Amino acid sequence: MSEPRGSESPEHARHPATGGGLGPVGEAWSGLPPIVRRLLPLGVVLALALAYPYIVSDLRGFGVAGDFFPQLSSVVIILVFTMMAVGLNVVVGYCGLLDLGYVAFYAAGAYTAGWLASGHFQQVNFHLGSVGISSEAAGIHISLFLVLLLAGVFTAAAGIVIGLPTLRLRGDYLAIVTLGFGEIIPQVVRNGDDFGGFNATNGTFGINPIDSPGFGTSLSDAVGLPASFQQSFQRERLFYWSILALILFTVFCCVRLRDSRLGRAWIAIREDETAAAAMGIPLMRTKTWAYAIGAFFGGIAGAFYASFKSGAFPSDFFFNISVFLLCMVILGGLGSVWGVVAGGVLLGWLNVEGLAVLGSKFNDAAGTNIEIAKYQFGIYGAIIVVMMLFRPTGLIPEQRRKRELEEGVHDESLYEVSK
Amino acid sequence: MTAAAAQPDEAGAGATLVAENVRKEFGGLIAVSDVDFTVPAGSIVSLIGPNGAGKTTFFNMLTGVYTPTAGRIIFDGRDVTNKPPHAITELGVGRTFQNIRLFEQMTALENVLVGMHSRLSGGIIRSILGTPGLRREERGARERARELLQYSGLSRRDDELARNLPYGDQRRLEVARALATEPKLLLLDEPTAGMNPQETAAFIDFVARLRGDRELSVLMIEHDMKVVMGISDRVTVLDYGEKIAEGTPQEVQRDERVIEAYLGKGAAA
Numbered sequence: 001m002s003e004p005r006g007s008e009s010p011e012h013a014r015h016p017a018t019g020g021g022l023g024p025v026g027e028a029w030s031g032l033p034p035i036v037r038r039l040l041p042l043g044v045v046l047a048l049a050l051a052y053p054y055i056v057s058d059l060r061g062f063g064v065a066g067d068f069f070p071q072l073s074s075v076v077i078i079l080v081f082t083m084m085a086v087g088l089n090v091v092v093g094y095c096g097l098l099d100l101g102y103v104a105f106y107a108a109g110a111y112t113a114g115w116l117a118s119g120h121f122q123q124v125n126f127h128l129g130s131v132g133i134s135s136e137a138a139g140i141h142i143s144l145f146l147v148l149l150l151a152g153v154f155t156a157a158a159g160i161v162i163g164l165p166t167l168r169l170r171g172d173y174l175a176i177v178t179l180g181f182g183e184i185i186p187q188v189v190r191n192g193d194d195f196g197g198f199n200a201t202n203g204t205f206g207i208n209p210i211d212s213p214g215f216g217t218s219l220s221d222a223v224g225l226p227a228s229f230q231q232s233f234q235r236e237r238l239f240y241w242s243i244l245a246l247i248l249f250t251v252f253c254c255v256r257l258r259d260s261r262l263g264r265a266w267i268a269i270r271e272d273e274t275a276a277a278a279m280g281i282p283l284m285r286t287k288t289w290a291y292a293i294g295a296f297f298g299g300i301a302g303a304f305y306a307s308f309k310s311g312a313f314p315s316d317f318f319f320n321i322s323v324f325l326l327c328m329v330i331l332g333g334l335g336s337v338w339g340v341v342a343g344g345v346l347l348g349w350l351n352v353e354g355l356a357v358l359g360s361k362f363n364d365a366a367g368t369n370i371e372i373a374k375y376q377f378g379i380y381g382a383i384i385v386v387m388m389l390f391r392p393t394g395l396i397p398e399q400r401r402k403r404e405l406e407e408g409v410h411d412e413s414l415y416e417v418s419k
Numbered sequence: 420m421t422a423a424a425a426q427p428d429e430a431g432a433g434a435t436l437v438a439e440n441v442r443k444e445f446g447g448l449i450a451v452s453d454v455d456f457t458v459p460a461g462s463i464v465s466l467i468g469p470n471g472a473g474k475t476t477f478f479n480m481l482t483g484v485y486t487p488t489a490g491r492i493i494f495d496g497r498d499v500t501n502k503p504p505h506a507i508t509e510l511g512v513g514r515t516f517q518n519i520r521l522f523e524q525m526t527a528l529e530n531v532l533v534g535m536h537s538r539l540s541g542g543i544i545r546s547i548l549g550t551p552g553l554r555r556e557e558r559g560a561r562e563r564a565r566e567l568l569q570y571s572g573l574s575r576r577d578d579e580l581a582r583n584l585p586y587g588d589q590r591r592l593e594v595a596r597a598l599a600t601e602p603k604l605l606l607l608d609e610p611t612a613g614m615n616p617q618e619t620a621a622f623i624d625f626v627a628r629l630r631g632d633r634e635l636s637v638l639m640i641e642h643d644m645k646v647v648m649g650i651s652d653r654v655t656v657l658d659y660g661e662k663i664a665e666g667t668p669q670e671v672q673r674d675e676r677v678i679e680a681y682l683g684k685g686a687a688a
Contacts, residue, residue: 253547260546261532261539261557264525268533271522278482278516280508280537280600289543 049244053237067357072236074352079243080305081321081351082344085328086250086337087297092326093335093398094263095290096270097167098175101182103321105295107189108158109302110312112151114207116142117307131214132228144213144307148246148300155299156292163291167284170273179319186317201314208311213242230310239308246304247341250297254337257293266290267335320377324351327380331387333394342395347383351376433460435604435636436481441490443476443660450476452660453490458604463630463637465647467671468657469680474640475517477657478608481638482514483507495603509537513602515593517609517640523582527573527592530581531564534599564599571595572625587618594625598633605629607639611646623649648672656680 029037052075059069070078084106091099114120117130119139127135129143142150166177193203201207212230214220220227229238257263265286268276277283306312324347332343350358359372372379387394438456442449451473458464466474479485481492483504492500499507508514513534522530539560545553568577571591576584581592590610597605607626611619626637627650641647647654647668654671656664658680664671671677 256547256549257543260543260553261536261541262543262546264529264533265536267525267529268522268536271524272520274484274504275516275520275522276533277504278484278508278514279534279596280505281533282503282505293543 046248050241053240064361067361068354070349070353072240074349076236076239076243076308077305077352078345078348079240079247080301080308081325081348082328082341083243083247083250083301083304084298085325085332085340085344086247086254087294087301088325089294089329089332089335089337089340090254090257090266090297091290091294092329093333093340094258094266094270095287096266097287097290098171099178099291099294100175100319100322100326101162101178101180101185102294102298102325103317103319104162104182104185105155105159105298106302106305106321107185107312107314107317108155108295109151109299109304110306110316111189111201111207112154112299113144113147113210113303113306114201114312116140116150117144117147117211118207118209120202120207129216130211131216132212132231141211144211144303147211147307148213148303151303152296152300155302156296158299159291159295160288163288164284167287167291179322182319182322186314189317190314204314206311206313206315208313210306210310210312212307212310213238243304243308246300250300251337251341253293253297258335258337262286262289270335323377324380327384330384331395333397335398336394336396339394339396339398346395347380350379355379434458435460435495436638437493438477438481439491439493441477441480441492442488443473443480443485444488449660451480451487451657454657454660454662456655456662458636458638459653461630461634461636462652463626463639463650465651465654466638466640466657467642467644467647467654471659472657473660474657475608476660478514478606478640481507481606482512505537508600508602511601511603512606513597513600513604514606515590515597515608515610517612519589519593521581521589521592521596524580526578526580527568527584527595528561528564528577530592530596531567531599532560534596535560535564536600538599538601567595567599568592571598572621586613590614590622591625598629602635604636604638607637607641609640609642611641611643619643619646622646626650 032040053072056069056072060066060071062069084102087105088099088102091097091102117140119137119141121140122138124140125136125138126140126142127137128141129146130141131143133141162178162181166174166181169177189201190204192201193199193205212228214228214230214232215225217227219225226232226234226238229235229242232238265276265281268279268281269283269286273283276286328344328347329340330343331347332341333339355373355376359370362372363369434457436456436458438454440453440455441451442453443451454477456477466477468474476485480487481494483499483502483506486501490500491498494507494510494512497510499510499512502510522533525533539556541553541556565577568574571594573584573588573591573595576588576592581589584592590613594605594607594610610626611622614622623646626639629635630637651668653666654664654668655662656671656674656677658676663676663680664674666674
């Protein structure tokens with residue numbers, strides 16, 4: 001995957017900003033053509049990521065260090081939240097709209113999957129490309145690949161509906177109202193089992209089981225594609241590669257949008273709303289698009305996760321998650337797509353496995369018995385504070401912010417992924 | 420809107436901008452009081468007056484930042500009184516700000532590209548797909564942006580972040596960005612504030628050249644009388660929100676009320 005309008009910068013990037021003080025490796029590196037330098041790190045990371053299911057058991061057997069490699073099922077969860085963070089980055093990082101209620105989009109996506117790919121609506125019997133279930137089963141069963149798209153579209157529409165009244169507000173006021181929506185949606189979901197007799201969300205019990213993605217028996221017989229992820233012996237690998245593909249899709253879209261007319265308008269609004277309006281940018285429409293696109297990816301990730309967990313439960317949608325996703329964005333670098341991916345993977349890993357592993361290592365070494373995972377939000381808070389003190393622009397700063405700090409360096413932030 | 424359509428005869432043919440009885444109140448404060456105002460097509464008009472006279476408020480009404488309490492604003496034969504800023508920009512009003520308001524973390528080139536927003540068409544799907552048509556549009560836009568920067572005296576500054584430009588260049592970039600909106604009327608809010616005499620002289624030349632090259636009208640707020648008297652076709656004077664004088668620079672210079680407003684009572688005698 002390439003940065004589309006990146007062709008603008010290499011001309012200027014080739015000037016000898018990276019000269020001086022490089023070892024032989026560095027010289028060989030800068031001798032490579034720019035296109036190789038741009039794509040090689042990404043290719044290496046991608047190759048490793050694709051191969052991870054094959055090497056994970058070897059890696060985990062690697063003595064003390066082995067424990068630091070997460071299990072495949074954990075990686076799926078990490079990547080789901082990373083994808084949400086990349087979506088949130090469009091709203092917060094590009095457009096500068098502080099959204100504290102992103103979890104609402106996660107919920108909307110998860111429940112779309114619940115409605116369109118489970119036996120929840122017993123009164124109907126609708127099947128469209130569903131796999132792994134009898135065609136007699138009651139409920140709406142649409143192919144999960146289609147449901148992912150529908151969840152994205154539905155959530156984007158929800159984003160527009162939420163955005164139209166709230167996006168007239170600026171700054172802190174917007175943050176407070178989004179916080180409200182982030183609380184309202186889970187409450188609606190929790191109490192949505194009786195809308196005048198209509199059971200929309202099945203209340204606190206949630207909706208389950210939710211169907212699994214798959215290609216169906218005919219494609220399976222013909223080309224060997226898995227019929228149903230859930231019933232495959234390679235279930236986790238299939239989900240892992242799927243979420244990897246979804247993340248790449250998200251990153252690709254976000255990079256393309258960043259360098260587009262719309263992306264420039266978002267950043268202009270972030271920089272100075274009044275001036276942006278005076279330059280002909282319709283504020284409401286442009287902000288609503290940011291909201292809708294952020295919601296789109298959040299909805300897809302939510303639906304995917306619901307399918308992976310095979311259920312959508314109201315207890316999943318805590319305010320904590322909104323803050324957690326925001327931490328990923330800030331840690332990675334506001335506005336920097338690759339930074340957010342790095343921040344998301346790091347914080348996600350800490351959340352799912354890392355803290356527990358670090359805690360047990362610490363306890364083994366110090367002979368104590370502290371349950372470190374209990375202090376997780378304190379630890380995330382400390383990480384953010386330390387980041388703000390020593391590296392306020394994030395792990396991989398957005399290019400323009402970085403340039404502000406290091407004048408004249410025109411490197412693409414993309415390179416640092418492999419470091 | 421129907422009234423606006425019938426307007427042009429009455430408003431005087433060839434007027435780019437007509438403001439009729441425009442009034443703005445902030446609570447009990449009358450910032451602009453029933454001002455009638457015209458910018459003839461192709462002319463350079465200056466708006467002067469002591470600090471707090473309501474000049475910038477008047478500007479903000481013309482560009483849609485504020486909605487007038489009463490009165491109408493007609494631009495290019497169309498009623499724009501209640502239109503939002505982006506719609507007015509789209510119709511052909513470009514502006515700069517009294518305190519420079521560039522997009523600081525964007526490069527000079529990107530600032531100009533943002534100015535072109537309403538003249539480009541790239542949407543979401545096309546941007547993601549990177550269609551040939553979109554690529555062509557982007558290439559063309561960048562080409563035009565470079566030309567505009569060069570025209571405004573900012574060559575080889577393309578990739579400099581706006582905030583890192585020297586003060587004079589930031590002023591120039593604001594004008595370049597406003598020109599990128601392809602205005603028929605350019606509003607300049609104290610464009611030479613903070614410039615030294617050489618920069619000011621260069622700026623006067625630039626505005627004069629601009630009018631010739633681009634067939635646009637210019638309305639500016641300005642405190643430097645050398646600038647005002649040097650290039651204005653007409654001058655309007657505001658004081659305490661009221662229009663106290665209007666005419667050619669020479670007429671205004673001799674007007675007693677103007678002298679009084681600037682120097683105090685008795686100074687005219």
